[in-house]
Amino acid sequence: MNHRVPPHKRYQPTEYEHAANCATHAFWILPSILGGSNLYFLSDDDWETISAWIYSLGLCGLFVVSTVFHTISWKKSHLSLTMRFRLALNSKRSSCLSFLGLQVCTIMPGQIPGF
Template sequence: MDFKKTKFGRFMNCRVPASKRYQPTEYEHAANCATHGLWILPSLVGGSVLYFLSVDQWHRTAAWLYGSGLTGLFVTSTLFHTAAWKISHLRKVEQRFHMCDRMAIYFFIAASYSPWLMLRELGPWACHMRWLIWVMAFVGSMYVFFFHERYKLVELLGYVAMGAVPALVILSMVERSGVCELALGGVFYAVGVAFFKSDGLVPFAHAIWHLFVAAGAGVHYYAIWRYLYLPGPLLQTSR
């Protein structure tokens, strides 16, 4: 369906070649900023809640890493989209914000896995994945720094690999509670990628992608809070 020929056409730009930058409409710019900006305060509160529920240093460290990654994702995304909207004429400044936005995704993925890798009893690879996942985030960030926007498919595959490889370790959890939520959150991210690649084809495609990211992050936050931080018999701290 060609949305440009419908009443929604005024809300979106045409599809552009891969060699050119996609330039959202004013409506899309505003939606891109709002759909992640609205989650900055809740992410700060959510990270703080986990920190104050912590019972030992491992829990506090995991809460700090996860809260920082979650908040950092929404902050950098909002800053980039605001820069792309209001100061796009400052190309180098906007590009730096874009690079930070892309780097934050790697660290967000690492931070999302950290509570599970640190607070659950896992298989023999767990102790290695606890630090390896941060090495992967660093390598991904260096790739963005040196090859930003040059090979978009490679960058996308990097995010997919970063999200999939640690999941293989997580599935070795002795205690299985939380696996369904982790899978559901992954589904939200995966479906959202379809919209991420639909800029210029679907109105507000990027903003919809943002909503799927927020939904996936919300499900994963619930699982971490419910199964790793709530006091009582559900709390699993074996390492």
């Protein structure tokens, strides 16, 4: 177990935490693919199909990028801080896409101005 991190230092996960992050994030890649394909096949119109694609790609991208990030940060201690920041930023972008996909799923076509 790690001790509390001082305010001027960064949290350093233990080996078990690194392994757990990699395993749990990698585990959810396949269910997100299966769930996304289920959404796609259950979609009734074009809006739902587009929403299913956006949501599925965002969710799968989130878990893939997160797994890669945690694996690299666990195995490569010499990885530069800027590269870690870029990978973390990409992970955040993926979660935003899945959030936007979820929002598109809940909006009816008549509610969007101009459509």
